[in-house]
Amino acid sequence: MPKKKMLEAVELYLKSEFQTTPAEATPDQLHTAVSRSLMAGIADRWHASAEKHQNTRHAYYFSAEFLMGRMIYNNLLCLGMTEEIGQLLEKNGASLDAFEEVEDCALGNGGLGRLAACFLDSAATLNLPLDGYGIRYKYGLFKQKIEGGFQKEEADDWTRYGDPWSLRREDEAVRVEFADQTIVAVPYDMPIIGYNTSNIGTLRLWQAEPVQAFDFNLFNAQQYDAAVAERNRAEDISRVLYPNDSTDDGKILRLKQQYFFCSASLQDIIRKYKKTYGNDFSHFAEMNAIQLNDTHPVISIPELIRLLTDGEGLSFDYALDICKQVFSYTNHTILAEALEKWSQHLMERTIPRVFHIIVMLDQYLGGELHQKGITGDKEYSMHILQHGTVHMAYMAIYCSRYINGVAQLHTEILKNDVLRDWYQIYPEKFQNKTNGITQRRWLALCNPELSDLLTRLLGNESWKTDLSQLKQLEKYVEDEKVMQELCEIKLHSHQKLAEFVQKKDGITIDPNTCFDVQIKRLHEYKRQFLNILAILELYYEIAEGSLTDFTPTTFIFGAKSAPGYARAKGIIKLINEVAALIDRDDRVRGKIKVAFLSNYNVSYAEKIIAAADVSEQISTAGKEASGTGNMKLMANGAVTLGTLDGANIEIVEEAGSINEYIFGATVDEIRSVQEHYNPNGMYHNDYKIKRVLDALVNGTLNDGGSGIFRELHDSIVYGASWHRPDQYFLLLDFERYLEAKKQVARDYKDQLVFAKKRWMNICNSGKFSSDRTIREYAKDIWHIEEV
Numbered sequence: 001m002p003k004k005k006m007l008e009a010v011e012l013y014l015k016s017e018f019q020t021t022p023a024e025a026t027p028d029q030l031h032t033a034v035s036r037s038l039m040a041g042i043a044d045r046w047h048a049s050a051e052k053h054q055n056t057r058h059a060y061y062f063s064a065e066f067l068m069g070r071m072i073y074n075n076l077l078c079l080g081m082t083e084e085i086g087q088l089l090e091k092n093g094a095s096l097d098a099f100e101e102v103e104d105c106a107l108g109n110g111g112l113g114r115l116a117a118c119f120l121d122s123a124a125t126l127n128l129p130l131d132g133y134g135i136r137y138k139y140g141l142f143k144q145k146i147e148g149g150f151q152k153e154e155a156d157d158w159t160r161y162g163d164p165w166s167l168r169r170e171d172e173a174v175r176v177e178f179a180d181q182t183i184v185a186v187p188y189d190m191p192i193i194g195y196n197t198s199n200i201g202t203l204r205l206w207q208a209e210p211v212q213a214f215d216f217n218l219f220n221a222q223q224y225d226a227a228v229a230e231r232n233r234a235e236d237i238s239r240v241l242y243p244n245d246s247t248d249d250g251k252i253l254r255l256k257q258q259y260f261f262c263s264a265s266l267q268d269i270i271r272k273y274k275k276t277y278g279n280d281f282s283h284f285a286e287m288n289a290i291q292l293n294d295t296h297p298v299i300s301i302p303e304l305i306r307l308l309t310d311g312e313g314l315s316f317d318y319a320l321d322i323c324k325q326v327f328s329y330t331n332h333t334i335l336a337e338a339l340e341k342w343s344q345h346l347m348e349r350t351i352p353r354v355f356h357i358i359v360m361l362d363q364y365l366g367g368e369l370h371q372k373g374i375t376g377d378k379e380y381s382m383h384i385l386q387h388g389t390v391h392m393a394y395m396a397i398y399c400s401r402y403i404n405g406v407a408q409l410h411t412e413i414l415k416n417d418v419l420r421d422w423y424q425i426y427p428e429k430f431q432n433k434t435n436g437i438t439q440r441r442w443l444a445l446c447n448p449e450l451s452d453l454l455t456r457l458l459g460n461e462s463w464k465t466d467l468s469q470l471k472q473l474e475k476y477v478e479d480e481k482v483m484q485e486l487c488e489i490k491l492h493s494h495q496k497l498a499e500f501v502q503k504k505d506g507i508t509i510d511p512n513t514c515f516d517v518q519i520k521r522l523h524e525y526k527r528q529f530l531n532i533l534a535i536l537e538l539y540y541e542i543a544e545g546s547l548t549d550f551t552p553t554t555f556i557f558g559a560k561s562a563p564g565y566a567r568a569k570g571i572i573k574l575i576n577e578v579a580a581l582i583d584r585d586d587r588v589r590g591k592i593k594v595a596f597l598s599n600y601n602v603s604y605a606e607k608i609i610a611a612a613d614v615s616e617q618i619s620t621a622g623k624e625a626s627g628t629g630n631m632k633l634m635a636n637g638a639v640t641l642g643t644l645d646g647a648n649i650e651i652v653e654e655a656g657s658i659n660e661y662i663f664g665a666t667v668d669e670i671r672s673v674q675e676h677y678n679p680n681g682m683y684h685n686d687y688k689i690k691r692v693l694d695a696l697v698n699g700t701l702n703d704g705g706s707g708i709f710r711e712l713h714d715s716i717v718y719g720a721s722w723h724r725p726d727q728y729f730l731l732l733d734f735e736r737y738l739e740a741k742k743q744v745a746r747d748y749k750d751q752l753v754f755a756k757k758r759w760m761n762i763c764n765s766g767k768f769s770s771d772r773t774i775r776e777y778a779k780d781i782w783h784i785e786e787v
């Protein structure tokens with residue numbers, strides 16, 4: 001559809017649906033009208049792309065999370081319609097800014113879900129036949145409010161004003177059966193619009209509904225109540241992202257969610273396959289590749305076997321053989337608590353036939369291990385079923401064609417440590433695929449001024465589909481005028497962020513300070529706690545006058561804590577208490593400031609990242625599998641202040657160590673000190689460490705009577721029943737981190753020197769485009785080609 005037609009369609013839509021005009025319409029009506037009109041405009045292209053994907057070897061990305069963010073701006077960008085729609089709105093006294101009110105689509109927690117979204121974007125842009133499958137949660141990740149310094153959660157009713165970027169496809173609904181209920185999975189399709197290309201991918205999200213259409217006219221009161229209960233029980237399955245799993249009922253619900261979307265997706269894939277090949281499954285593995293994003297969709301493996309054997313009459317061996325060719329598995333973490341395990345008992349109760357198939361898989365695995373000469377304790381430790389639990393990662397490795405880690409270091413740790421035994425028997429299965437981010441959203445969209453500079457210097461927009469083009473711009477590092485311009489762009493982005501933060505969070509931040517940001521989920525291993533302790537020490541030194549030349553800095557935090565994670569919530573409170581302590585002290589006014597920004601999500605990230613000067617990536621070495629926030633920040637000209645962990649290592653390799661601030665213990669150092677690590681001794685012998693930790697318990701900082709600051713203090717100094725003191729080695733890195741922070745502040749004073757570091761980061765961010773990552777998956781894992 002030509003652009004002019006699309007504009008007319010918007011006006012027509014407003015008139016016919018809402019009896020209004022662009023000038024009179026609410027932001028919400030405008031959003032619906034623009035989105036729906038563009039959806040109509042791309043319908044033919046979308047349909048044609050779906051056919052093309054189907055008719056060639058294609059891949060599916062199975063993920064329990066897709067953190068899509070706000071769709072309207074990105075879709076306008078990819079369609080090249082931003083200006084036209086902006087002008088249409090402005091002609092009528094409205095503006096694109098109206099869409100700032102539109103809710104994010106936050107069907108994910110953090111990095112893993114955002115990665116899935118970036119991958120779909122890249123595949124669509126590269127004309128690769130990749131489509132996504134997931135869950136259409138009614139409530140996405142909670143909304144975070146800060147009250148009295150504490151996190152409060154509110155439900156995220158993201159479709160409250162509709163969901164104009166989805167199409168309900170009731171005609172393709174399927175049934176999913178559990179031991180105690182049968183439900184219907186109804187697909188909702190979202191277009192994944194490639195940048196400046198005709199290819200459009202599909203994200204198909206399943207919604208759980210009752211089998212029986214709900215017609216209350218038919219019921220008497222008793223039947224009505226029973227029907228309501230049944231409907232609720234069905235809808236529960238796609239109601240919330242990560243239901244609380246501290247009880248058995250909660251655990252069963254999660255298992256049901258996983259099985260629900262995997263079964264529905266596989267039934268869908270088989271149905272489409274059969275349209276061409278009928279009952280001949282000999283081409284199934286040749287046509288389909290399925291990527292399992294972490295262990296959440298690994299239940300797909302026994303489910304595909306079930307569908308192919310019970311459903312299609314294939315032999316078990318044949319079905320297993322198909323699985324071993326079709327599935328690949330991405331590991332995202334080496335934290336032991338995240339390697340998913342299910343109680344055999346719960347699984348058997350909920351999906352008995354699938355469990356039976358897992359038992360058979362485990363027997364086959366045992367046979368293979370024996371053949372390879374593995375017996376005894378080692379054999380037992382590799383079984384899928386051990387001591388009444390089902391090890392999902394082991395099932396994934398056994399039945400997958402490939403398994404990959406998400407950064408070089410992470411993959412090495414998997415091969416040599418966490419999954420060592422598996423690597424020894426299946427070395428050919430292991431690969432690395434360093435994560436990436438889409439530069440469409442994370443540079444072109446979120447930082448238009450920097451984008452314009454890059455395009456102007458390059459003479460074209462090629463970097464938007466090939467980020468490595470920016471390497472050519474390195475030479476401008478010696479061009480003071482360009483460096484000057486870079487500084488002005490950053491300053492302007494500071495001003496825009498400051499305005500937004502004032503409006504949204506009521507916090508005043510000074511755009512003329514250095515913006516040091518740590519934005520990511522709150523977790524002990526990510527060490528926001530270390531950051532705030534170091535800030536507290538800087539504050540003391542500035543206040544007492546021992547640190548005199550500190551560059552005025554605003555320390556910006558954005559982080560949600562899991563609702564049941566008491567320590568993480570305590571760290572949020574701590575950050576806010578330190579912020580208040582600093583705000584009260586005239587001695588440090590204008591020199592140091594802490595701002596905790598509430599409800600960190602994709603849309604907030606876009607604004608913070610454009611304005612960041614320093615990117616805090618300070619996880620304990622060996623704990624952060626990759627990180628992707630680090631990549632977004634790098635591409636926007638923030639320097640990394642980080643440990644040698646995850647993709648930080650590759651960032652330093654690309655941009656050069658003189659352009660980053662690397663500090664702290666390496667994986668090897670941590671391994672060697674582990675045995676005799678004595679944080680209690682450090683606490684008593686180091687007055688800086690002592691005074692910042694004491695502030696938690698001597699009345700300096702107030703945790704509102706919750707006792708959580710004492711708990712945080714003790715977790716470092718004494719440990720707890722389930723862990724040694726300071727298990728994430730904050731004190732080991734404290735002094736070196738503090739020094740690195742001071743070095744940043746010194747260097748920041750010379751804006752030209754700092755601009756050069758920024759520039760080297762931007763120009764060398766090419767490797768971290770998810771286009772590069774997706775090309776590698778396409779070539780080395782999925783074996784798919786452009787359509």
Ligand SMILES: *Cc1c(COP(=O)(O)O)cnc(C)c1O
Nearest residue numbers: 110111520601602605627628629
């Ligand atoms: C990129 C992103 C993340 C991941 O950040 P890390 O620093 O890699 O943990 C989390 N949340 C949102 C909203 C993001 O955009």
